[in-house]
Amino acid sequence: TSLSHSRRVLNKGEILWKCCAISWWGGVQMGPPDPILGVTEAFKRDTNPKKMNLGVGAYRDDQGKPYVLNCVRKAEAVIAEKKLDKEYLPIGGLGEFAKACAQLALGADNEVLKSGRNITVQTISGTGSLRIGANFLSRFHGGPRDVYLPKPSWGNHTPIFRDAGMQLKAYRYYDPSTCGFDFKGALEDISKIPEQSVIVLHACAHNPTGVDPRPEQWKEISDLVKKRNLLVFFDMAYQGFASGDIDRDAWAVRHFIEQGHNIVLSQSFAKNMGLYGERVGGFTVVCKDAEEAKRVESQLKILIRPIYSNPPMNGARIATTILNTPELRAMWLEEVHGMANRIIKMREQLVAGLKKEGSSHNWQHVIDQIGMFCFTGLKPEQVERLTKEFSVYMTKDGRISMAGVSSGNVGYLAHGIHAVTK
Amino acid sequence: MSIFSEVPQAPPVAVFKLTADFREDSHPQKVNLGVGAYRTDDSQPWVLPVVKKVERLIVEDSSLNHEYLPILGLPEFRSAASKVALGEDSAAIKDNRVGGVQALGGTGALRIGAEFLRRWYNGVNNTATPVYVSAPTWENHNAVFADAGFKDIRPYHYWDAAKRGLDLSGFLDDLEKAPEHSIFVLHACAHNPTGTDPSQDEWKKIAEIMKRRNLFVFFDSAYQGFASGSLEKDAWAIRFFVSEGFELLVAQSFSKNFGLYNERVGNLTVVARDNENLTRILSQMEKIVRTTWSNPPSQGARIVGKTLNCPELFAEWKDNVKTMADRVLLMRDQLKAKLQALGTPGTWDHITQQIGMFSFTGLNPKQVEFMIKEKHVYLMASGRINMCGLTTKNIDYVAQSIHEAVTKVQ
Numbered sequence: 001t002s003l004s005h006s007r008r009v010l011n012k013g014e015i016l017w018k019c020c021a022i023s024w025w026g027g028v029q030m031g032p033p034d035p036i037l038g039v040t041e042a043f044k045r046d047t048n049p050k051k052m053n054l055g056v057g058a059y060r061d062d063q064g065k066p067y068v069l070n071c072v073r074k075a076e077a078v079i080a081e082k083k084l085d086k087e088y089l090p091i092g093g094l095g096e097f098a099k100a101c102a103q104l105a106l107g108a109d110n111e112v113l114k115s116g117r118n119i120t121v122q123t124i125s126g127t128g129s130l131r132i133g134a135n136f137l138s139r140f141h142g143g144p145r146d147v148y149l150p151k152p153s154w155g156n157h158t159p160i161f162r163d164a165g166m167q168l169k170a171y172r173y174y175d176p177s178t179c180g181f182d183f184k185g186a187l188e189d190i191s192k193i194p195e196q197s198v199i200v201l202h203a204c205a206h207n208p209t210g211v212d213p214r215p216e217q218w219k220e221i222s223d224l225v226k227k228r229n230l231l232v233f234f235d236m237a238y239q240g241f242a243s244g245d246i247d248r249d250a251w252a253v254r255h256f257i258e259q260g261h262n263i264v265l266s267q268s269f270a271k272n273m274g275l276y277g278e279r280v281g282g283f284t285v286v287c288k289d290a291e292e293a294k295r296v297e298s299q300l301k302i303l304i305r306p307i308y309s310n311p312p313m314n315g316a317r318i319a320t321t322i323l324n325t326p327e328l329r330a331m332w333l334e335e336v337h338g339m340a341n342r343i344i345k346m347r348e349q350l351v352a353g354l355k356k357e358g359s360s361h362n363w364q365h366v367i368d369q370i371g372m373f374c375f376t377g378l379k380p381e382q383v384e385r386l387t388k389e390f391s392v393y394m395t396k397d398g399r400i401s402m403a404g405v406s407s408g409n410v411g412y413l414a415h416g417i418h419a420v421t422k
Numbered sequence: 423m424s425i426f427s428e429v430p431q432a433p434p435v436a437v438f439k440l441t442a443d444f445r446e447d448s449h450p451q452k453v454n455l456g457v458g459a460y461r462t463d464d465s466q467p468w469v470l471p472v473v474k475k476v477e478r479l480i481v482e483d484s485s486l487n488h489e490y491l492p493i494l495g496l497p498e499f500r501s502a503a504s505k506v507a508l509g510e511d512s513a514a515i516k517d518n519r520v521g522g523v524q525a526l527g528g529t530g531a532l533r534i535g536a537e538f539l540r541r542w543y544n545g546v547n548n549t550a551t552p553v554y555v556s557a558p559t560w561e562n563h564n565a566v567f568a569d570a571g572f573k574d575i576r577p578y579h580y581w582d583a584a585k586r587g588l589d590l591s592g593f594l595d596d597l598e599k600a601p602e603h604s605i606f607v608l609h610a611c612a613h614n615p616t617g618t619d620p621s622q623d624e625w626k627k628i629a630e631i632m633k634r635r636n637l638f639v640f641f642d643s644a645y646q647g648f649a650s651g652s653l654e655k656d657a658w659a660i661r662f663f664v665s666e667g668f669e670l671l672v673a674q675s676f677s678k679n680f681g682l683y684n685e686r687v688g689n690l691t692v693v694a695r696d697n698e699n700l701t702r703i704l705s706q707m708e709k710i711v712r713t714t715w716s717n718p719p720s721q722g723a724r725i726v727g728k729t730l731n732c733p734e735l736f737a738e739w740k741d742n743v744k745t746m747a748d749r750v751l752l753m754r755d756q757l758k759a760k761l762q763a764l765g766t767p768g769t770w771d772h773i774t775q776q777i778g779m780f781s782f783t784g785l786n787p788k789q790v791e792f793m794i795k796e797k798h799v800y801l802m803a804s805g806r807i808n809m810c811g812l813t814t815k816n817i818d819y820v821a822q823s824i825h826e827a828v829t830k831v832q
Contacts, residue, residue: 025669025694028542031705034712037493058489066487080481085467087459088683091435124526127716140429156712163713276490277720287426298432305435306565307533307714308526313684314721315488 035155036395043393051391052409054400057207057372058276059241059339062406067339069274071331075321078328084317089310091301093122097316100323101282105236105250105267112257116290119297121304122311125281126237126268127156132283133233133264134164135303136296143196143231150174150186150200152397154207154235157200171199174209179365179377181211187224195229203236203265204249205371208399212242212370218252222259232261237268242371244340246272246333262286269319271372272336278315343372346405353414361421374400382420390416436561440800449798451819455811456800458614458779459683460648460746463813470681470742472735476725488720493708495524495689495718499727503689506730507643507657507672514664518697523690523707524718528644528675529562531690535640535671536570537710538703543638544603549573552604554596556580558804560614560642563607578606581616586772586784588618590627597631605638610672611656612649612778615806619649619777625659629666639663639670647679649778651747653740664693676726678779679743685722746810750779753812760821766828781807789827797823 039055061067092098102113102120112118123129134147147166149157150173158168171193172185193199201221206212213221225232234253240246256263262285269280283300287293304310322328351363366374378386378398386392392413394400405413434442440456462468480486494500500522505515514520525531536553544551549571555563557577567575578600579592597606608628613619620628632639641663646656660672676687690707694700711717729735758773773781785793785805793799799820801807812820 025542025699025703027546028699028702028706030702031709034493034708066489068487072488076481080477083469086469086473086682086684087467088677090438124715124719127712128714131714140426142428156716159709160713163710270490275488277488277717279715279717279719285426292426292429295429295431296426298434299429301435302432302565303569305529306562306569307530308686309529309562310527310684310686312526312686312719312722314719 039393039395046391046393048391050409050412052393052404052413054392054394054404054413057271057401057403059271059274059372059403060406062342062408064404064406064408067274069332069335071322071328071335072274072318074331075318075325075328078321078325079317086313089122089313089316091121091304091310092297093311094313094316094320096324097122097320098282100320101267102284104246104323105239105253105265105282105284106257107247107250107254110254110257112286117287117293118284119287119293119300120282120284121297121300122316123266123281123283124308124311125270125279126235126266127160127281128279128311129266129268129281129283130157130160130235131164132300132303133266134161134166136285136300137198137231137233137264138165139303140299141198141231143198144194146194147198147200147233148190148193150202150206152208153200153202157235166198169197173206174211174375176377179211179375180368181213181217183213183217187220190221190224190228190230193228193230197230198233199225199230200233200235201252203234203239203253205238205242205373207237207371208373208395208397209375210369210371210373211375213252215251215255218255222256222261226259226261232256232263234263234265236265238271238371239267240272240333240336241340244337244344246336257286262288269315273319273322273332275315275318278318279312280315280319343402346402346407346410347374349407349410350405350414353411354418357414357418359418359422372401372403374402376400376417378417378421385420386416390419392416437802440802443794444800447798447800451816452798452800453811453816453820454800455807455820456802458678458808459810460678460681460779461810461813463749463815465811465813465816468681468746470739472729472738472742473681473725475738476728476735479728480724486724491524491717491720491723493711493717494704495522496720496723496727498731499723500524500689502727502730503674503676504691506653507646507660507674507691508664508693509654509657509661512661512664514693519694519700521692521694521700521704523692523704523711524723525673525688525690526686526715526718527677527688528642528673529566529688530686530715530718531673531675531688532563532566532642533570534707534710534714535673535690536567536572537714538707539605539638539640539671540571541710542703542706543605547571552576552601554578554600554604554606556607556609556613558615559607559609563642567607580613581618581782583784586769586782587775588620588624590620590624594627594631597628597635597637600635600637602636603638605640606632607640607642608659610641610643610646610660612645612780614644614778615780615802615804616782617776617778617780618772618782620659622658622662625662629663629668633666633668639668641670641672643672644675645678645778646674647740647743648747651744651751653743669694669699676722680726680729680739682722682725685725686719687722687726750809753809753817754781756814756817757809757812757821760817761824764821764825766821766825768828779808779810781809783807783824785824785827789831792827792831793823797826799823
């Protein structure tokens with residue numbers, strides 16, 4: 001047949017040549033799908049009309065739709081009127097943004113800002129900020145290479161620090177038996193951390209557990225961290241989004257600074273301004289004095305330039321306009337309060353729904369936890385059932401994004417959770 | 423005692439310092455021929471008319487929001503960007519073996535590419551693979567590859583200062599002598615900073631050696647369309663190498679040709695042997711992106727994506743690009759003519775032979791210092807000028823200043 005004529009046996013030389021000529025990339029392994037974003041992919045493929053995406057942490061309104069803040073729309077209109085050019089920003093980003101960003105975190109009358117002993121640069125949202133910080137520590141921190149994360153922490157923390165050349169360790173944080181804070185365990189572990197190591201603290205609305213220390217607990221942690229002479233790296237991705245009050249959510253950061261910790265701080269405006277895709281963030285180093293801040297700034301620029309040269313303008317412009325225009329700032333504070341409130345309400349409704357379903361478990365932690373995420377306490381097998389049988393998508397650790405819950409589906413969710421836990 | 427007390431003051435990035443110094447200068451005739459951004463004949467930044475139009479369309483589109491883009495970026499941007507580089511009728515694209523990674527400008531594309539190569543090229547995590555960059559090259563190339571982990575970054579002969587042109591024999595010699603599998607960073611067109619590109623025949627010679635010696639091709643394409651005014655002409659080298667069967671990377675920037683400098687719009691185009699390889703490569707690119715910036719900014723990609731995917735807007739864009747390219751070509755002609763008319767010593771043909779935004783004038787550091795300090799004409803210590811800084815209003819002053827520098831300062 002013609003087929004057998006066209007196929008012929010390759011001799012060894014040809015095989016070798018073909019192998020060598022095939023590709024540079026034969027050894028490239030298939031990367032595992034990102035666990036968090038992978039959940040959304042699977043959700044999209046599901047055809048069940050009742051499906052719920054409780055995976056990635058992006059806010060949704062009560063209709064389950066993305067929410068563009070009114071203050072953002074207004075700021076965009078203001079900016080469009082100005083007919084600005086598109087010239088490169090400085091490496092450290094928009095100056096006014098960096099200033100407003102630091103003020104938001106520290107409070108406008110903070111001594112650090114007055115003395116100019118902080119350096120704040122605009123970054124590519126929270127991830128970009130963490131990476132710059134990690135790179136900076138890797139290059140300049142004379143202490144141990146170890147970065148201590150709370151157990152558990154945001155999944156991306158580990159690879160970020162690792163790729164920057166740091167090593168990861170953990171301190172106890174979440175207590176699965178209470179679905180709350182393992183204060184005793186945290187203090188015990190922190191007391192053993194070698195001096196000058198880096199400790200990562202979630203400023204508010206801990207991701208993934210939603211479990212935050214109370215102020216008295218923060219005070220003790222601060223004292224202990226000071227005693228151990230640890231370098232504090234605050235990750236604040238939810239300022240305003242946790243309690244609804246920006247000052248309350250920044251309390252821990254401000255307390256530590258007040259107590260004399262020269263912290264490094266990552267901020268994100270993805271959630272609290274809904275600017276996810278615009279990539280708006282800040283990285284701050286609180287230094288000994290203004291002179292040191294200048295030196296640190298110069299080195300941050302050297303780090304940033306070979307990654308992306310300078311940051312994107314659009315989101316930073318929007319954020320700055322909002323923060324620096326009184327009516328827009330007031331509007332923003334109201335809207336962020338509104339988002340936080342809806343989340344809190346959903347927590348309450350979920351617990352009420354579970355009680356109604358007849359669940360005998362204690363679901364108080366759902367209400368006690370704060371911010372976008374809730375560590376339900378569900379085990380992996382239960383999560384799998386919830387996904388397979390009810391098309392409720394969440395991460396394997398039992399974390400749900402409360403933002404994906406609405407008054408329209410909270411009953412269904414309660415039903416599903418009860419079904420897999422009774 | 424601060425943990426940062428030992429952090430040394432880093433030197434400022436030269437090109438930005440130049441602009442900072444220029445800004446502080448109050449001399450009425452000052453001219454900035456430093457940083458590489460386009461300027462109109464009124465010395466103003468230029469937001470492309472097509473960009474303004476598309477931005478309005480975006481504002482009016484109430485279906486758009488600010489949600490996260492996928493890790494690899496906006497799909498319609500990525501495919502359109504790769505198509506612009508490789509051509510409408512690209513066989514590689516038809517074969518489904520081309521992919522794009524949206525990145526933060528050309529820099530971001532280079533960095534992601536460099537990180538990928540360090541992890542997966544020529545073995546796993548082989549930081550010893552030599553990386554060759556042209557002598558001279560864009561000053562950030564070195565740091566991009568070094569910070570990505572490469573330990574051995576070397577120059578390849580490129581600029582011949584004596585003849586003010588391409589040192590082809592030096593270049594080819596370096597290619598012959600480079601260890602197998604070395605990475606070569608090639609400027610697709612409008613070489614920065616010299617403005618000197620290989621001819622098509624010269625590219626063919628370069629490609630022949632690179633194929634024979636298994637050298638890796640990494641194109642830096644920051645000026646497509648901006649150099650000659652033609653997208654096709656400026657992408658000839660890239661398309662030739664692809665047609666020769668190379669697997670390669672192209673770091674594309676849309677900063678200059680779209681005037682979208684501060685929106686950070688770039689694309690890393692990956693040309694792989696086949697779709698299966700491409701898929702694995704892109705999965706690893708995702709991992710790298712996730713720990714660098716998670717996902718890229720949406721605004722700039724939307725503007726470029728919309729423009730490239732709509733025939734009318736695409737035509738308007740090509741027109742805008744030609745406007746910029748033509749003005750630069752005009753300034754080249756005029757500068758050369760004026761220097762010749764002044765009888766300035768030396769030959770000035772290189773000004774019109776070079777292409778793109780930059781020109782390597784040939785001025786030495788002392789002459790450059792004279793230009794800056796005495797004449798308030800700001801240019802890089804290498805003698806590089808940004809042609810876009812020239813206008814019909816200042817070209818006489820600049821020509822006169824160059825004339826004085828050459829005749830008064832040795």
